[in-house]
Amino acid sequence: MAIKFGYHTWSYSSFGSWVPAYTLDETIKRLARIGYDGIELGAAAPHAYPPYLSQARRREVRSLLDDHGIEVLGIGPAPSGGPGYNPSSPVAEERAATVEHYRAISELCAEWGAGSMVYLPGWTVFGTRRRQAWAWSREWNLCESGEDAMELMEDIERSNVKVMFDCNHVRYRRESLTDHVHLMGADLHQIHISDTKGAQTRLPAGLGDEDWEGLVDALLDTGFDGYLTAETGFHRRGIDPDHDARAGLGFLKPLVERKCAERAAAANLNP
Numbered sequence: 535m536a537i538k539f540g541y542h543t544w545s546y547s548s549f550g551s552w553v554p555a556y557t558l559d560e561t562i563k564r565l566a567r568i569g570y571d572g573i574e575l576g577a578a579a580p581h582a583y584p585p586y587l588s589q590a591r592r593r594e595v596r597s598l599l600d601d602h603g604i605e606v607l608g609i610g611p612a613p614s615g616g617p618g619y620n621p622s623s624p625v626a627e628e629r630a631a632t633v634e635h636y637r638a639i640s641e642l643c644a645e646w647g648a649g650s651m652v653y654l655p656g657w658t659v660f661g662t663r664r665r666q667a668w669a670w671s672r673e674w675n676l677c678e679s680g681e682d683a684m685e686l687m688e689d690i691e692r693s694n695v696k697v698m699f700d701c702n703h704v705r706y707r708r709e710s711l712t713d714h715v716h717l718m719g720a721d722l723h724q725i726h727i728s729d730t731k732g733a734q735t736r737l738p739a740g741l742g743d744e745d746w747e748g749l750v751d752a753l754l755d756t757g758f759d760g761y762l763t764a765e766t767g768f769h770r771r772g773i774d775p776d777h778d779a780r781a782g783l784g785f786l787k788p789l790v791e792r793k794c795a796e797r798a799a800a801a802n803l804n805p
Contacts, residue, residue: 535721535758537790539783540572540607542726544768545775547581549612553768555580555774568780569787574652574763577639584638586800592645592751599646607761608724609651621671622656626731629670633654644720649761651725652698655686669727679707679712696723700765705730710803711744722758725766728753728780736766737796738778750793762786 543565548555556564558581566630575582579775583667587595599606611619611632618628636651643651656671658664683697699714699722715722728735739746762781767773 535583537753537794538571538607538761539569539761540574540724540761540786541568541570541779541783542574542576542763542768543581543764543777544576545766545773547578547768549578550768551577551771553771553773556775558582558595558757559598562595562602565677565779566604568776568781569783570604572605572649572761572763574608574610574761574765577609577613577635577642578612578615582642584635584642587731591745592642592684596646606643606646606648608648608650608652609643611635611639611654613657615723618653620656620659622658622662622667622671624659624662632796646727649733650696663697677802679709680704680717681796684717696721698722698724698726700726700728702726702730702735702765705735705744712748712752715756715758719756722760724761724763727762727786728764728766736769737784740780741781743767746786746789747753747793750790751755754793754797762790 543558543561544550545553546561547553548566558575562573563582577583579586613619613767617631617635618625619632620628621632623629640651643647656667657666680697680699681697687695687697691764697718698710701711704711704714715803727739729737729739729744731737731742734742743781764786764803766782767775767778
């Protein structure tokens, strides 16, 4: 089975809503024990803010990852905040700082064996025209649609630049998850997984109303071999990140295994 399962550690890091915070060491141990193949990190304290990581600390984390058999599937920036890190900012100094931030993230990716660096294309600030923001960042407002993401990738024209989508963002726009899979096809590298039920968002897969069977079918149809990365719960207080992580994996992994087995059985009947 080529599809792998990851968890974004926002909900273990105090990001978003001052949710309970855990050290990166503790987070790695918990997610490995639950059964995840990989973790995705935000380049922010207390986990992976590059300026806070000495060389000794970086080696220590890499050893911990190896010991627990879990990989860093990707690292991305924390949006907004004091530093900003907005590549579409009208402030030249902020744009320059953002470039430096991504350079530091790329070095951390290499040191920890991360498979990808996540790019958040930025957001427009009042008074900035969309065309100007696009020129600064080759994007605007965090990719509003799948077509935006595909345009960004095509404009950059680099073979190592691929696309991803976030289930929560797609449903916010009242669009189809499976349509995004088919739109992106072989260029789809990763999906941020979360479920939606009414006004409740960022739920673990299986606790809402999404068509997960349809999504998995679409992934298998297109030959997807990347990560399904749960990104749940960090936007609200009162969650238990271990429970969210366990519930999502406990639903989605058996579904993918069943779908793969059904296709293998069908192929054997129709050689």
